[in-house]
Each structure stands twice: as structure tokens, then as C-alpha cells.
Amino acid sequence: MVAKIYRKCGDIDTKEMLFLPYLRYNQSMRETLLHYSFDDSSSSLSASGAWTLDEVERLRTLLEGYDKKLRTHSPETLYLDLSQVTRFDTAGLILLRDYIRDWQQRGITVELLGMSEKMRKLYVLIADAPQAKIVLRYENFLAEIGKATLRTLQDAYAYVQFLGELTVHLLRLLLKPWHLRLKESVYHMKQAGIGALPVIALTAFLTGMVIAYQGAVQLAKFGADIFIVDIVGISIVREMGPMLTAIVIAGRSGSSYTAEIGAMKLTEEISAMRTMGFDPFRFLVIPRIVALIVVLPLLIFFADMVGILGGMMAAKWELGISWHLFVQRLYEVLALKHYLLGLLKGPFFAFIIATVGAFRGFLVEEKTESIGLQTTASVVNAIFLVIALDALFSVIYTEWGL
Amino acid sequence: MSRNVIEVENVVTRLGGRMIHEGVSLHVQEGEIYAILGASGSGKTVLLKEMIMLLQPLSGTIRILGDDLRTIGYKEASALRRSWGVLFQFGALFTSLTVAENIALPLKEFSDADATLRDEIVLSKLQMVGLKPEVASLYPSELSGGMIKRAALARALAMDPKLLFLDEPTSGLDPVGARRFDALIEKLRDTLGVTVVMITHDIETIRGIVDRMAILAEKRTVAEGSLQNVLQSKHAFVKAFFKDINV
Numbered sequence: 031m032v033a034k035i036y037r038k039c040g041d042i043d044t045k046e047m048l049f050l051p052y053l054r055y056n057q058s059m060r061e062t063l064l065h066y067s068f069d070d071s072s073s074s075l076s077a078s079g080a081w082t083l084d085e086v087e088r089l090r091t092l093l094e095g096y097d098k099k100l101r102t103h104s105p106e107t108l109y110l111d112l113s114q115v116t117r118f119d120t121a122g123l124i125l126l127r128d129y130i131r132d133w134q135q136r137g138i139t140v141e142l143l144g145m146s147e148k149m150r151k152l153y154v155l156i157a158d159a160p161q162a163k164i165v166l167r168y169e170n171f172l173a174e175i176g177k178a179t180l181r182t183l184q185d186a187y188a189y190v191q192f193l194g195e196l197t198v199h200l201l202r203l204l205l206k207p208w209h210l211r212l213k214e215s216v217y218h219m220k221q222a223g224i225g226a227l228p229v230i231a232l233t234a235f236l237t238g239m240v241i242a243y244q245g246a247v248q249l250a251k252f253g254a255d256i257f258i259v260d261i262v263g264i265s266i267v268r269e270m271g272p273m274l275t276a277i278v279i280a281g282r283s284g285s286s287y288t289a290e291i292g293a294m295k296l297t298e299e300i301s302a303m304r305t306m307g308f309d310p311f312r313f314l315v316i317p318r319i320v321a322l323i324v325v326l327p328l329l330i331f332f333a334d335m336v337g338i339l340g341g342m343m344a345a346k347w348e349l350g351i352s353w354h355l356f357v358q359r360l361y362e363v364l365a366l367k368h369y370l371l372g373l374l375k376g377p378f379f380a381f382i383i384a385t386v387g388a389f390r391g392f393l394v395e396e397k398t399e400s401i402g403l404q405t406t407a408s409v410v411n412a413i414f415l416v417i418a419l420d421a422l423f424s425v426i427y428t429e430w431g432l
Numbered sequence: 433m434s435r436n437v438i439e440v441e442n443v444v445t446r447l448g449g450r451m452i453h454e455g456v457s458l459h460v461q462e463g464e465i466y467a468i469l470g471a472s473g474s475g476k477t478v479l480l481k482e483m484i485m486l487l488q489p490l491s492g493t494i495r496i497l498g499d500d501l502r503t504i505g506y507k508e509a510s511a512l513r514r515s516w517g518v519l520f521q522f523g524a525l526f527t528s529l530t531v532a533e534n535i536a537l538p539l540k541e542f543s544d545a546d547a548t549l550r551d552e553i554v555l556s557k558l559q560m561v562g563l564k565p566e567v568a569s570l571y572p573s574e575l576s577g578g579m580i581k582r583a584a585l586a587r588a589l590a591m592d593p594k595l596l597f598l599d600e601p602t603s604g605l606d607p608v609g610a611r612r613f614d615a616l617i618e619k620l621r622d623t624l625g626v627t628v629v630m631i632t633h634d635i636e637t638i639r640g641i642v643d644r645m646a647i648l649a650e651k652r653t654v655a656e657g658s659l660q661n662v663l664q665s666k667h668a669f670v671k672a673f674f675k676d677i678n679v
Contacts, residue, residue, distance in 0.1 A: 083591065087544040119592035121545060124552050151623040159556035163548075164532045164568045396573050397527040 064092040066099070072107040073100060078114030081122030089122060093129050100133070108133060113144025123153055185393075185407075192389045196319075199311040211317045218321030222283040226329060229282070233274050234333040238266055238340030246348040255349045259359040262341030267364065268372045271334040273420055276379035279326060280412035284387035287318055288408040291391025292401040300392075310392075319384040326383075327376035334372065371432060375423055379416050386412040436495075437462050437595060437627050438483065443492035445478055452478050453489070456653050458646040465621055465628040465641050469673065470648035476631045477599065479648070483629070484518055484597055485509065497594065514542055516595040517588030521603060523580040525572040531558075531583045532568035538590045557586040562616060578609045582616075589620070596620075598630035602637055610634060614641045647673065 065076040075096065081089060100108075110130070130140050145153065169177070203209055245261040291314055294300050300310050338360070345351040390408035394400045438460035445453040452475040460466045468476045481487040482494060485501060494501045499512055525534050535554045539545050545553065555565050561582040572580060581601065588596060601617065602610035618641045621628055632638065638645065638659065645662060647655045649669035655662045663674055 083539070083543045083545060086549060120556060121539075121543070121549065121553055121592070124556060125549060128552070148625060155560060155623050156556040159552070159559045160565050164551045164554065164565070167569060397571075399528050 064096055066096055068099070068103045068105060071105055072109060073103060073105040074109045074111065076111040076114060077126075079116055081115050081118040081126065083119055083121035086121050086125055089125055093125070097129065097132075100138075104136075105138065107139045107141060109141050109143055111143045112149065113146075115146075115149070118149055118152070120152065120156060123149070124156055124159075127153070127156060188393070189386070189389055192392070193385065196311060196315065196385065199309070199316060203312075203316065209312065210320065211313060214313065214317035215320045215324075218283075218318050219325050221286075222279065222321055223325035223329060226278060226282055227332065230275055230278055230329055230333050231336050233278060234266075234271065234337040235340040237270050237274055238262060238337035238342075239344045241265055241270070242341040242344030243348060246345065250349065255351065256355075256359055258341070258345050258349060258351065259356055260363045262338060262345070263360050263364040264368055266337040266341065267334050267369050269420070271337055272330050272372050272375040272379065273416070275326065275329045275333045275376075276383065276416045277413055279322065279329065279380075280383045280416060281409055283322065284383040284412045285405045285409050287384065287387030288390040288394075288405045289401055291388055292394030292404055295392065295394045296396060296401070315385075315388045318388060319381060322380035322384040323377045326380035327373050330373055330376045334369070367432060371423075371427060375420065378419060378423075382415045382419060383412045386415065435462050436460065437497055438466075438629065439493070439495040440479070440483070441493045441495075443479070443482065443489045443494065445475065445482065445487075445489045447478065447487075451651060453492075453648075454651040455492070456648060456651070458653055458656055460627060460629055461644070462627055463621065463625055464643040465617065465630070467638055467642040467645040468629070468631050468648065469633075469638070469645055471669070471673075474648040475651070476648055480597060480599060480629075480631055484516065485513070514538070514591050515593055516597060517591065517593035518597045519581070519585050519588045519599065519601060521599040523572070523584035525580060525584055525587065527572050530569050530571055531563075531575070531586075534572070534583065535587045535590050537587070542591065553590070554586075557589050558583075560589065560620065561586045562612075577604050578606075578613075581605065581613065585616075589624070589626075592624065593626060596626050596628045598628065598632075600631055600633065602632065602634045607636075611636065611640070617641060 063078050065078070067074050079085075130142075133140050142153075242258055242262050245258050246255070249255055249257055249261075291300070291310075294314070300314075303310055303313065342351075342353060342356050345356055346353065387408050390404040390411070394404050436459045438458070440456060440458045443453050443456045445451070445456075456475070456479060458466075458468070468479060470476050478487060482489050482501075483496060488502075496512060497515060499508055504512065525531070526537070529537065532551070532554045535557055536550045539550050539553060554568060558565060558568060563579065563582050563586065567575070567579065567583065572583070575583060581604075585598075585601075596617075598617070602613050605613055614637050617628060617630075620626060630637075630642075632642075642659070644656070644658050646653050647662060647665075647667075647670055649667065654667045655665040655670050662670060665671075
């Protein structure tokens with residue numbers, strides 16, 4: 031703390047020199063100062079040094095200290111001498127302006143002395159700037175919930191609208207099937223299909239293995255070891271295979287559809303396409319849907335095979351069921367219908383993933399975070415809808431006794 | 433003679449195997465409005481990017497406010513970055529922040545100014561660039577093209593820079609808006625004493641407010657000086673560029 035106060039006592043004159051108690055600004059401490067004196071009806075204030083943004087905290091403390099003194103003296107006139115100011119900028123002058131305004135409001139006449147031409151120009155520029163606070167648009171909790179609800183409903187409505195428009199385009203395509211963009215469709219089949227094989231193989235293999243391991247522990251208690259084949263076979267083929275494939279594809283391809291179409295919308299490529307007479311549905315949306323509808327059942331088949339392989343391996347290690355026995359039992363218990371019922375879900379899941387992905391892409395706005403938000407929403411929506419649809423399939427299959 | 437705030441000497445640049453500059457030199461004096469002219473693809477933007485440390489030249493020296501950009505240290509570089517403001521061609525406002533937050537961002541990061549003072553600085557900058565205080569709480573997506581340029585200029589001015597770099601400040605503005613923007617730049621130079629370096633194609637800007645200029649052609653500086661000086665040049669590109677102008 032280096033607070034030194036020089037006081038020259040007298041009837042009229044009290045001169046003080048105030049240093050700031052912060053050592054870390056050693057350099058500027060010597061630079062930035064506020065000298066002042068008071069007499070009966072007036073006060074002289076002399077500013078010197080740097081009145082800049084880097085110094086605002088120190089300047090504020092200096093001015094506050096002076097302001098306190100001023101309140102006890104309450105002079106009529108204040109002579110503010112700025113001739114010793116070496117550096118200044120907008121921030122420093124705004125700070126000074128705020129105090130000057132405050133003093134003037136308290137009925138003190140403020141006389142500015144020794145302003146350089148440069149400083150006067152800048153001061154004039156900021157002198158009448160509004161002091162109003164910037165109002166931020168905050169919303170309360172209830173309003174947020176209301177808005178979110180409304181947004182969800184609007185999105186759902188827009189999705190239905192999108193599906194309607196898509197139906198019109200699909201019907202048109204039905205009349206002229208050769209209008210399908212085959213090249214794009216095949217490209218997306220390759221992207222979504224072959225590219226997904228490794229990750230689907232890994233997830234399906236591990237899922238099959240985990241199901242077998244979990245089942246083995248329970249079945250071993252009853253000595254019903256061989257039923258592991260039923261559990262693995264039916265659960266993989268009917269449920270796990272289609273589901274995990276759909277979830278992987280929603281995360282992999284659904285998200286990329288949103289990002290691709292979203293980026294095209296940002297760069298106005300979609301608008302350009304429209305004006306040139308290329309319908310984005312025909313060129314962008316339908317090829318992606320067709321590609322996924324073709325590819326997803328194939329991937330489900332692949333996931334089924336790899337999943338059962340994982341189960342077989344776990345059954346061999348954990349329960350000692352030989353490959354031969356496993357396959358023989360599989361022939362007996364795994365009816366063709368289970369396999370077909372699982373595969374049948376594929377095109378429906380594919381439709382949901384591709385339409386949600388494309389739909390979310392079209393919702394992208396001209397903001398950097400928009401693509402991220404829509405891609406997240408695309409994956410979350412697609413996975414949710416896939417699971418909901420899967421539940422619906424379960425109910426239907428059960429009701430029909432399949 | 434005023435002191436040079438920017439000195440570019442014999443800059444050679446190669447990007448992706450293509451020569452962009454083969455010895456570009458220019459000198460910007462304190463307090464002037466300086467323009468870099470040239471045809472599309474003559475490397476104006478690349479040169480600007482080299483001056484603001486976004487790119488590095490192959491050889492040659494660039495000196496900004498006395499600092500040599502090749503040998504500058506980390507601390508000096510960040511200090512230098514705070515002493516200039518850059519207005520990008522399309523504004524480059526952060527879309528996820530309001531106009532006020534965009535302008536206040538450097539103040540928040542690089543100064544101790546509290547929220548109230550920041551708001552006041554933001555409002556005075558908005559006033560300087562001729563925007564209403566209501567604009568402060570809007571997002572960039574809610575602004576028109578001219579307003580985006582002004583808001584971006586306010587952000588460039590946030591730290592009271594000594595140097596202001598403008599990349600095609602009047603492109604995309606209507607003729608009336610463009611002249612107003614010129615007047616604004618001139619006013620800011622006169623009141624804030626800031627040195628302005630701009631890339632422009634706008635002949636009215638060149639005639640109206642530019643003090644001195646450099647013309648890039650054939651990968652070098654073919655002319656430098658005031659409009660009168662430059663018009664004396666016998667270089668074919670300079671003649672073609674100014675063929676419609678009568679001074």
C-alpha cells in the first residue's frame with residue numbers, strides 16, 4: 031500500500047496528491063494522476079497522464095475518490111484542466127464524460143480547460159452519445175418453455191408439410207420412373223452402405239456377444255444351455271439387428287444429410303438450383319431416400335449375420351456349444367418369418383432417417399451455429415422416431431400373432 | 433514528411449505454387465487514407481492478409497507501427513493486434529452474438545472496463561458509425577448489408593485502433609450508401625486520427641477520400657503516390673484503370 035497524502039493546511043487551500051494503492055501498475059502510477067484543490071465556491075481538478083482503456087479501473091478509483099471530497103465541499107464551479115493528459119481514448123473520455131454529466135446534474139458548473147484540438151474532436155463525438163443501457167432480450171422460464179413447445183409443434187407441422195411435398199414428388203416419379211437421378215442414388219448407396227460396414231460389423235458383433243454372455247449366465251442355472259441359440263437368433267434378427275443398424279445409420283448418414291443440405295442452403299446453392307429449374311427434392315432428397323431404402327435392409331442382413339456370429343462365439347467359449355450344434359439348433363428354432371419381419375422394418379427406418387435428415391437440412395438458417403443445432407436435432411429426432419416406430423411394429427406383430 | 437506507420441519492402445509471395453507477389457513495396461504514412469488498387473487476382477487481399485498477420489510472405493519485410501512482422505514476438509504480436517482494427521469484406525460479425533456483444537468482445541477480453549462502461553463504449557461506437565442504439569441488441573442476421581458493414585466497423589473501432597484495415601468497404605453498398613460510408617471513414621480519420629488502409633475498386637472512393645495509393649500489377653507495385661502522381665504513370669494497367677477519370 032503506497033497511499034501518500036500531502037496536505038497543505040490553511041484556511042482556504044487544501045491540496046492533495048493522491049496515489050493509487052496498487053503496486054502492479056508501477057509505471058502508469060507515475061503517469062496517471064489527479065491533482066485537485068478546493069476553495070470557497072470552486073474546485074480545480076487537474077488530470078494528467080494516460081486516460082485510456084487500460085487505465086479505466088484506476089481512473090475510476092481516482093475519480094471516485096475525488097467525487098467523495100467534492101460532495102463534502104459542494105462548490106459551484108469546477109475547473110477541469112486537461113492540458114497535462116498525455117494519452118487518451120474513447121473509454122477514458124467516456125468515463126470522464128459520465129462524471130461531468132453527474133456533476134452538472136448536481137448543479138455544478140463544469141469548465142473544461144486545456145483540451146487539445148484532437149481531444150476536443152473526440153469529446154464532441156462522444157459527448158452526446160446515449161447513456162442508455164443496452165436492453166438484452168432475456169426471457170423468463172415459462173416463456174422459454176412456451177417457446178420451445180411452440181417450436182416443437184411448428185417443427186412437427188413443417189415436417190408433415192415436407193412429407194406432403196415429398197409425396198407429390200414421389201407420385202410424379204412413379205409416373206415417370208426414369209426421372210430418378212440414378213447416379214446420385216448410387217453414389218449415396220455407396221456412401222451410406224459400404225462406408226457403414228465396419229462400424230456396423232463391430233457393433234453387431236459386440237451386441238451378439240453381450241446377449242449370449244448375459245443369457246448364458248441365467249440359462250446355465252437351469253441347465254437350459256441350448257436355449258442360448260433361441261435367444262441370440264431371435265433377438266438379433268427380430269430386434270437388435272434392425273435397431274442398431276438404424277441407429278448407426280441415423281448417426282452416420284442422417285447427420286451428414288442435414289449438414290450437406292444445410293451447407294448448400296447457407297451458400298444459396300439451393301436457391302440457385304431452384305431458379306435454374308432443378309428441383310431440390312428430385313436432385314437432393316429423393317436420391318438420398320432411395321439410397322437408404324435400398325441399403326438399410328442389406329445392412330440389416332449384414333448385422334444379423336455378424337451378430338449371430340458374435341453370439342456363436344460367446345456360446346462356444348462360455349457354454350461349450352459347438353459351431354455345429356449351434357447352427358443345427360438355429361435351423362430348428364429360427365423360422366424364416368422372424369428374419370423377414372426384422373428385414374421389413376428396414377425400409378421404414380430408412381425413410382424416417384433420410385426424410386428427417388433432409389428436412390432438418392432445409393431448416394438451416396444463416397447462423398454459424400444453425401448447422402450444428404439442426405444436425406443434432408436430426409440425429410435425436412431420427413433415433414427417437416426409429417425407436418417409436420419399432421415399438422409400433424412390436425405391437426402390430428404381436429396383435430397379428432406373428 | 434510524416435512518419436511511416438506501414439512499410440512493405442520487396443515482398444515476395446507464393447501460394448500453392450503460384451507466384452503472387454514478386455517484389456511489392458509500399459509505404460503508408462501516419463493519418464492518411466491509403467488505398468491498394470489492382471485488378472482481381474493481383475494479390476491485394478493476400479497483401480492485406482500479410483499485413484494483418486494472417487499470411488506470411490516468402491521473403492521481404494513488412495513493418496507495422498515499427499514492428500517487423502517476421503521477427504515479432506508473441507507478446508508484441510498480440511499487442512499489435514490490439515492496436516489495429518480490421519473490417520472484412522462481408523463484415524465477419526459473429527453470428528451467434530448480438531451487435532453489442534460483437535463490439536464489446538475485445539473490450540471484455542482485453543480490458544478491465546466493467547459492464548456499464550462497456551455498454552457506453554459500445555453505444556458511442558455505434559453512434560460514431562451512424563447506427564441507432566436499438567441496433568445494439570439485434571443479431572447480425574437481422575441487419576441489412578450496409579448496417580452489417582457499419583456494425584463491423586464499430587467492432588473494428590472498439591479498441592480505438594491506430595490503424596484501420598478495410599477490405600472493399602463500399603462493395604455491396606448502393607451508390608448513396610457508398611458515399612456515406614466514404615464520408616464516415618473520412619470523419620473517423622479526422623476525429624480519431626486513425627490511419628486507414630483499404631482495398632477498393634470504387635473510383636469515387638479513390639477520387640473522394642483517398643490521399644495516397646499503391647497500384648499492384650504484374651506482381652509488383654507499378655505506381656505509388658497521390659492520384660495526381662499516379663496519373664503520371666505510363667504503365668499500361670494504370671492508364672487502363674484510370675482511363676475514365678478526369679482530374
